[in-house]
Amino acid sequence: MARPREFDEDEVLQAALRVFWEKGYEGASLGDLQEAMGLTKSSLYKAFGSKEGLFWRVVELYNRDFLGFRLDALAEPTPRRIAERLLHGMTELHNGGRTPNGCLELNAALACSTVTEPIRQELLRNRERFRRELRDRFEETMAAASLPPGMTSDDAASFIISLIQGLAVQAKAGVSPETARQVARAALLSWPES
Amino acid sequence: MARPREFDEDEVLQAALRVFWEKGYEGASLGDLQEAMGLTKSSLYKAFGSKEGLFWRVVELYNRDFLGFRLDALAEPTPRRIAERLLHGMTELHNGGRTPNGCLELNAALACSTVTEPIRQELLRNRERFRRELRDRFEETMAAASLPPGMTSDDAASFIISLIQGLAVQAKAGVSPETARQVARAALLSWPES
DNA sequence: CACATTCTATACCAATCGGTCCATAATTGT
């Protein structure tokens, strides 16, 4: 019927993922993306519609390929185990060296210009949704092993999320994985083992 | 000898401060700055040399006017008191509502483009310097009141810094001051009172 | 008053931004 695509969509999305990850949404220019993806502007726009369209496809890929471990973490039976696995996975992801440092979504979400405000909002909604999932899961599992005395499931979820954000910032700044691990360990010192 | 300046330098710097705070370094365009400062481009360049020159003057102002409380915090006699006061001050600053949300330096430092890399590096150096000061001060004061068992002064400093970064991100995202306070409280639950 | 100096205003600059358009090349169904 017609001429077929000359590139593999998943492959070029992977390339775009790295660019957005390293440079953030605004920091990644179309030129950067073209170069990394090996596409001309027309192909890019034909396939993804716009820079923002491409970005959302990339976020989708990011969630699928790199954030899957969050579900495993939530499946753990105690708050501490959940938090441990979450922090460990995040550290591995943000600081592991196999991917660009820091968090793709955070890097993009902290862009400040007014034009990207809708993108920021959407990413914030994602984060808040996960925070609530985490809180609910803490609530469910705190029968099996309590939270530190004086900490509600809501406190705990906000605390862990804040810490993850902080570690992502540090990761982007180039802090060593060891330091990140120590911080995670320190944060959970008072969380009952089982 | 010559025509005197028609604007008050400190006043226009305050205006520029707010712009950079809200929009980050790259997000703040010269147009934004001109408008807020009430200056034309030529006056601006005559007075500050370049956008980057202006930015450093602003950072100087930021440290002087908004980060002074860090010294008071470091002067507290126990690790917990230091951490409490630090977190409280940061929350007040990032989330208090009297100034733009989030941290000026963080907002600027997370800009990703390659052209601003030197700026990022410099801001990171500032942050690391403060982390060391905090660690040393923990070391000094842990005789008066110990850290949580199993936590070294280095762990503690990295932990607090990470948490501050995380809270700054949350603040920028619009999280309520109450939530920020709860996170701070939760983080210090296991820190000996005195 | 005149002159030197330094301000301000405005036009202008090249580079880059995201995005569009169109002519051409390539492929498939008939």
Added chain:
DNA sequence: ACAATTATGGACCGATTGGTATAGAATGTG
């Protein structure tokens, strides 16, 4: 083989970026 359809390459677009050059207005000193 031909028509229909789609992808590609590249020229082009207006807007915006940080920054400069130039001209004129305002001021202090002789």
